[in-house]
Amino acid sequence: MVKAGAVLQVLPSRAAPRQRRFPWGSIGYWVASLLFIFVSVFPLLYALSSSLKQGRGLFSPALWPEAPTFANYSGVFAEQPFAQNLLNSLLVAGSVVTLSLGLSLMAAWAFARVEFRGRGLLLMLILSASMLPQVAVLSGMFELVRAFGLYDTLGALVIADLVLTLPFTVWVLVTFMRQLPKELEEAAAMDGVGVLTLVFRVYMPLLWPALVATGLLAFIAAWNEFLFALTFTLSTEARTVPVAIALISTPSGFELPWGKIMAASVIVTLPLVALVVVFQRRIVSGLSAGAVKG
């Protein structure tokens, strides 16, 4: 991939003499690219702008608010347990990431290194679990959650979200672990190291980039999850942010408080966008490792 990219960068200069007549191609490229960037980013900018407007100002389409105010932001925190909701989301996403990385690291080791019957079939089964429609496990999960007395608690969401994250964390980590040299393990066996030490002391540091990528993907999946969070919580204090945002309404119930909804949306989205932009290379490699090799 690196090689291909390097060669491609050489190409335009070689092709340049032929395009000297009129650069239609590069104009088209710039127009299309800028249009695409605009369309991708504009809704977020507009949400940011709306979140700073209040009262009648909200109904003006101007991108730059006339009298910027943070009233919507303080309102979100004052009128409902939004801080609690944020904390819930963080707790759920954090535990989901930790659990699914720990579990799938062990599973990935088994799939990549241990020969056993039905390995391919089992791996296929795990991959197909990621195609599972969430509603198909909804009633069974509901029963399970109630049986454990976890209804309306964050534990229910952690358990439920594992269905979403485990299949792809296992899948991606297996593809990465297969690329590591077998000698490592032989050396470790020579030194008489146990399996757990091997997995967590030898492989984990080596797989660090892959772990960051899959961990981020799992974090985003859990942070954004809506259906389980909506169904398995009841009280406003147990909600995660997506549910809280979806259910924001005015006491009178007539028109939705758009300014506050946009403020909450911005709070939830900006950290994610920042994370994603910082780690963009890692995320892209994680996403394509999960799909291309499938």
Added chain:
Amino acid sequence: MLLVLAAVGGWPLLRTIWFSLTDSELADLGDYAFIGLENYVGEYGLLASPEWWQAVGNTLLFTGLSVSLETLLGLGVALLLNQASRLRTLLRAALLVPWAIPTVVSAKMWSWMLHDQFGIVNHHLLALRVIAAPLAWTADPQLSLFSIVLVDVWKATPYMALLILAALQMVPVDCYEAARVDGVPRWQVFRRITLPLILPGLLVAMVFRTLDALRVFDLIYVMTSNSRDTQSMSVFVREQLIDFGLVGYGSAAATCLFFMIALLSIVAMGLLRKTFERAAA
């Protein structure tokens, strides 16, 4: 780990299928009677329900429209990203923005932009005289499904583009070199070299998106709630299961959706395997 996955995935799935053969209700899950296939083929069964078929139709229309648009646009964006340019980093960062935004948030953002009275979309379309009167993007039954498709395309095209880009970057550079030496026109290069070589990757991406679109829930639930005109199969299931408390009936619908997706995955896997073998040969 397998035990955990079996416990959180396999067991609830089996319970759902079992519930679908009973008349259980949400209020008391323990108290139910086995009623066989009554939920499916009975007088008030799923297969006789116009609402269910409407949900099936909505889901299929949504999936067909959004996946084909996403494939076309995703291919275009991937081609843009595959060019070496000063814009590339910015382009990739912009690409990840819609993808990273939670679905609920993008649904809300777009609902606000598409608001019939105060929305910026109507405002500009009116100013440009494209439309004569404000359109009720999310409330008008003729329009709401298309608004939902629009938002889904906005959100999912980046994912598609990334997968296609990964396929594009695996095309050997020699092929392009050889084509240029022979003076093959650009369009022909794309059709005869690029497209056949990325086809397997493109198909994988399409299958992933299709399976994902078939179970759509968040977007539709947040934008139009339980409205019949846009209800997808997943929204239908949740409405029956939780809002109406009909666990047996809702589970039957969920089971149908599950088997549809399972069947489609098996067919798709078979087709993909064939394409890969042909590509390898």
